[in-house]
Amino acid sequence: MCGTAWRLGARAGRTIEIRGDRRGEDGVRLEVVQRHSVISPDAVAQFSNLACSAAGCDSVALGAIGLAHATAASGGAAELMALPGAGSSLRLTFTRV
DSSP states (O other): OHHHHHHHGGGGSSOEEEEEEEETTTEEEEEEEESSSOOOHHHHHHHHHTOOOTTTOOHHHHHHHHHHHHHHTTTOEEEEEEOSSSOEEEEEEESOO
């Protein structure tokens, strides 16, 4: 995400939105939204299923596995969503911080 923002520079205006809010007493949710890049349904499915074969394991799958473990350690979850039109949203929930 940061690499994409760097390449676009000021031409794209606001490229990444980062939001955070509290969830209960001990939880927090972070959401990173990119509105300038299209994400494929395959990438969303691969992220959601943590599916990765030896030949087809790319950075999306590896990132998904890492985020799933990090959020699960606190009882939370990681979710990647395609936004209507163009863009994506990565939502990370940590229930015990």
